Amino acid sequence: MQAWQVHENGEPDEVMRLAETERPTPGEGQVLLRVRAANVNFPDALLCRGQYQVRPPLPFTPGVEICGETEDGRRVIVTPALPHGGFAEYTVADEAAVLPAPKALDDAEAAALHIGYQTGWFGLHRRARLEAGETLLVHAAAGGVGSAAVQLGKAAGATVIGVVGGAEKAAVARQLGCDVVVDRRAEDVVAAVKEATGGRGADVIYDPVGGEAYAQSAKLAAFEGRILVVGFAGGTIPTPALNHALVKNYSIVGLHWGLYNTKNPELVLHCHEQLTELAARGAIKPLVSERVPLAGAAAAVQKVAAGRTTGRVAVVLEGAS
Structure with missing residues (x-):
């Protein structure tokens, strides 16, 4: 599969490299996901720079927010389990953290719903x-x-x-x-x-x-x-x-x-239910200003890091809705 990897810390467009790698193997309590769309976040740039509060071992794949598909065909949103981030064709995530993707949103919009809207x-x-x-x-x-x-x-x-x-x-x-x-x-x-x-x-x-x-x-x-x-x-x-x-x-x-994912995970689920309801009635809808293919991920992360974007930039993979 194709995946972006970071072998040394630095600016995203300098240290992210697209490579052919093996699919990640899920650990205990994890699931394998085919990535449909990955949202670009400022923390992706911080990860590349080695400045984020979480520092995965090198090499790692950035991408902290995705809409993906389980092996049994469920469309879901989740924060992938680093070092296997979302800027790849496949990733892994903790099964307990997987949430159903809102039907009212397409893959890029669903990928952008999780971190920013939960934070809000x-x-x-x-x-x-x-x-x-x-x-x-x-x-x-x-x-x-x-x-x-x-x-x-x-x-x-x-x-x-x-x-x-x-x-x-x-x-x-x-x-x-x-x-x-x-x-x-x-x-x-x-x-x-x-x-x-x-x-x-x-x-x-x-x-x-x-x-x-x-x-x-x-x-x-x-x-x-x-x-x-x-x-x-x-x-x-x-x-x-x-x-x-x-x-x-x-x-x-x-x-x-x-912290809520470990201190009060039930409240994260409650929040997702609230967000799904708001999306269903059109009260919220992630603003996806740009959709790029997997090959454009490094440039997209750099653009977000420089503050040159509005709304969200999503990396959309083949077969996404």
Whole structure:
């Protein structure tokens, strides 16, 4: 079979190599899956660079999110078991982690539903306790993680403000349903959000970026607001001033979605059921902006790492729907 392999750490387009390899052999409690589509995530770039919290042994295959097919013909979504990632014709996964792919979504959309939407659901509903009528601010609203949060926020009845970088991404954020869109390249984010909220700020701020985005979040948290720390795609991990959180009466809430797979796996299944229902009634639908063949995976990972994409990029294999 064909599979992308990383033999040394570095930039994805430099260290990912497409090779002919043997199909992986499932271990105890695992299943073999034919990959139908694999979603490209920022963690794939971090894996290539050796900067992710999980460091599989070299060589490994990146690809942390797939829609695949079991040997008995079931269409499923799952996070593959590294080092056998999803940028390959076949992969393996823990049987307990396999979830049915929503019928309302095609393979590329289904592959993009898992990590980003589970992160959004857990972040907004479990950690930040977003309520209908509240204001949600989403940084990088046109990206893969941000676009999921925008759709989930709208489905929850929130007013959504999307912060993006550039006119093209601003147009995407509007199409996703943002009530207000702020282009950080053309506007003062803090001033624009203050104006849009009558000076109050946002009740929940969804931040997968860190760095300057977090600094803006601290200035924009409303009374009893919640800043949801999801990741640091901007490359800088902020050091929050806790006295500021005390004086302004807001919360800083962290989210590591992967922990739920071991600490509370039943809740992951419940979340998937909620997401499947939302997809069935059209309330959410992953924005797949680009579909590439397996041969294009390395370039796609590099493009996502550089922040040059909107929504999701999916690697689609032959025979996918």
